[in-house]
Amino acid sequence: MPRARQDARLFFINFDEHDSLQPEQEKEAGPQAPEDTLPWEADGTLLSGGIVVSLGYSPGKPHFGRAEADAEVRTMTGTVRSTTTRLGRTPPSIKDGPGINHGDIADHNSRIVLELLRVFGALTRRDLSQRLGLTEPAITGILRRLEGRGLVTSRRQAGASRYPVTEFMMRPQGCVALGLRLARRAASAVLIDAAGDVIAERRDVLPEGLIAAGKELLALKPAEAEVLGVGAALSPDDGIGIDEVRAAFAPLTVLANADSATAATAERLIGAGDRDGGFVSILVTRSGVRAGLSIGGRPFHGMHGFAGGIGAMRTGQDRAPLAEGLSPDRLDAAIAADGDREAAIAAWAHEAADHLLDAVVAISGVVVPGLIVIGGDLPDAAIDAVVAEIEAAPMAIGGRPTTTSWMPPLCRSPLPAAGVALGAALLPIVEFLLPDPRRLRETPAQAEGGAARA
Template identity: 30%
Template sequence: MQNKRVQAAHLNAASVRQHNRRILLQLLRTYGDLSRRQLSERSGLSAPAVTNVVAELLDSGLVVDVTPGPESGLPKLGRPSSNVALVSRSHFVLSAQIGAGVLQVGVVDLTGEVLASELIDFSLPAQPEDVMALAVEMLRRVMETAHVTTAQVRGLGVGAAGLVDDDQRVNLSSQNLGWSEVHMADYFEDALGVEVVVDHNVRAMAVGEARYGAGQGLESLVFVYSRTGVGAGLILGGREYRGGTHGAAEIGHMRVVPNGVHCNCGGRGCLETVVSDVAVKARMLSAGLISASPDRNDHAWSQQLVDLVVEGDSRAIAIRDEIVEYVTSALLNIINLLNPQLIVLGGLLSDLSPVLIDELRASIPIQVLPLLRDTIRIQPAHFGADAGMIGAATVALDQFVFGTPLLTTTRSH
């Protein structure tokens, strides 16, 4: 019995150290280099606890002592002091974003900076093993390009189209890829010899924006992404939402057109039926703005739509106005239900943002409660076309380096 009590105490102490370690790492990621005193004040940990954790982090190579800059606000009298800073390239994570016909991989450092990446289109239908084998080849190439060894890699994050199991290892179902029960984590761990975490690709995009992009420090954020389908990722209380059935946030299946066309979900008039790539391309083709439907992964047509709207083409403006109407309807539901601090638009909605954002910013506030109007913020994805890759990398960084967010977030920005 005595041995069991000693073991329990040891495990508890180890758990506390790990908790404290993650608090300090998250502070350094969010605020940059800080003094030990600032780390103690912002974390609520005692000075001795901070000293002990910083010593461990110094030994691991994750942080380094640096000379504070003139803006640090630290007193200049007495013995010179030093700040603690993350060593951004002491360790790395790998990232793979698997979309409908698109595969992007990268090597990312502790600050979310991409050292090397590759993107390739693949034809659908495709077998999951073939796509994952291609991802492994690409990951090995980008590691070589970045001069990163497996020993320096803390893990791989995979952003997968479709539902992911609660353990974040299996792609349960992807309608747009035609896949089900794909054991992605097992496959990549066997092939690469690193730990793997899998997440819904749009939820991962939301995490990337929350940690490194437009939503840093915010308590709530909604990422809306449109390509083959339309999905959403939610950040609530500073953390990604994973409740309900596998944390699915299927904004694409909100009904925005009464008695509209049939959707592959079985419903009618879903947002996905009117603002996906397929739907918008079909309207452009019908209006005579393009001569033939482009390949699935050719997005040059979206820039053509932007250019035509800017030029004042009435057909293009009519299509843009329809998109604004449908997206406004969906976003109003989100705003009235969740009142997020920030709505980020990705994929096609980001591509069209030069002619879309201002229209949405004008149309939405007049349709919500006056108290909420001044709080509504809408902007395109900070990471643009790299949002999925950065998002998957951020999920890996949270899982294998920084841990689940523990810090208090802010209600203003």
Template identity: 30%
Template structure:
């Protein structure tokens, strides 16, 4: 990355210093590879985020181990953990015995310490989830509705919030915000059976639309980006912090995470794999998402009189329907091979993760087909990233959206570090 060549003494670690700490931590343990704090007082908020992340990632842990993992001094760790205890975000467990000296108390995340709401708006469904700070879904409501208009989404969100609260699985007072995930150009992409009225989404301010309906603040994100952020914070990204996320939904999206940070690109449109041109005698589609998406698969099934209305229906098809799905998986693997080879060459990710609404068994079949085709091209490129099902595959955009308030308020990120730097 290009930048100013002047040397500036920074009050917090710069990117090079942080990467050096990360590499040193990675040599000690892969769990610690994204954790690095600073002992400077003005960076207290960032250090608290790093410490909370270390507790979350490592499970039960002592203050001594936290100091070793984060590089913070024992007094700093003592002050931070005391604040986290006061804020009810962590709990003290029993003492760790079996070592010399006074047994050390163990710390763990309090799963009831904070909650958030995630809402995924898409062309074939609307889903809401309530998530706790450990990443567990406490409540989930979904409506399999095609091309829901804004008024319908507001009505769903209000009802879903009421129904989730009635489950008593989380405390309303502990909700720290709402994340909303939806595709870019929601009202513009011409998918099969899209009504002309759906273009109203081009003029909607989602924050205003949901104000006083869902807990604030409301954070809005692209659906593939939200899914990738979720995978980074609570999925395979904890071990593989550089990856490409492939989201298969009504359309096709992608998200790119590099060294533990979501990469947006100059105009915030990185990862738009679905818009890549497609030229094949096996399909009339002119873009990748017009062939590799649930809407494309549903159309192929409808042509064979095997209509489905939701992803679960794909698992109960007859032999002819299963043949259509198998052919779609084979074609999709062929269509995705060259784009993913390009991703491997240009980005060199550790892995490609597939998530979205495609049932997990079919995701595994697609990943295996893709890996076979990619391995056959191994001699053509320096390195090929393996493809696998994302850990956060089911309801990935909704869960990823729910993680946004945690990332904004509690978890370490490059944006949090930059906020500290600007103080």
């Protein structure tokens, strides 16, 4: 269920708000633009199996009807799931504008329903109707479409007696996504379902074997699951190029983002969670230290995508770069030299805290986040020791004042390797299934009700 982009023309599924829509009622995806508009031709770019096909102009080619479009999708994906929706085309002169049409509204409502089922678990039609502000017949139509795509399932509510009540749940095995971390010294691959649960993963893969590892994971997906796409986490020391990844997994969509941003995405969706005021994820890797900023539920990239580059900050009493003060390689050397792992970690953590606190104070004074999460390629024990050092001396360390108007909670990420590969796998799920977090709003009563259910 993707949104329109400026660099591609898309066929959107324009959902009908009626409860039932038979295949014979579907309209062909024929010409709807003015007569002088050039016809569409499928260019073979897969955005989501059997859902949306990226199309481009091609003079002299026949128009696509329903049968031709299904055949093209079947060629690329091996399946056509859309039996109760229709492929439609919006004229480019309209779709490129900021307005929304019937298909966009239905797309947004479907995403909201999936997000509510993902977060709160089983919900009834009445629950969804109250949360979305839509009628129960409209909710029924949305649920039928999602059930038709294999993304939602239902069951009779436990304890229902005289009047059976049906509750609906997200069906995680309905689709999968692959995530790749391209870092030379920490390459990894992970396959997840729609709920973000790991199906299979490969860690510490050699860069030259990463693509093969990813394809092996895709072969392990449930037979009925569609592949939404591939996400890639980029870092300064990538052992494989993103163009090579795109070529290897064509025609699947490959989405890429910085490793700090994918880590922040994983934290928001399945890790520490979002916070009022946003949160900051500090990622400590063998190629440096970077911060991912999540503001309003979306990663903040800054000018030219350089936001979060804190590794070069001069910190600590020796004014060394933060990346040196928190270096995993430095910790490994200390453990090897000392022989006593716990003592080496304690000594390293005392010095590392001297550096990290300067960065925490700077982030707290400028961004004022609701939470700072630390993770990456450091052992859990080392991160816990650094956090304990900072919390033991929040006002001064090394004789330097470190007061700030707001010091947010500081904690270790619950995700392995700070969820870099996991966040990469979540990129297609965010793109094609989940709603824009900026448009998610709940009343206090709804939020309290959700917390009570959880």
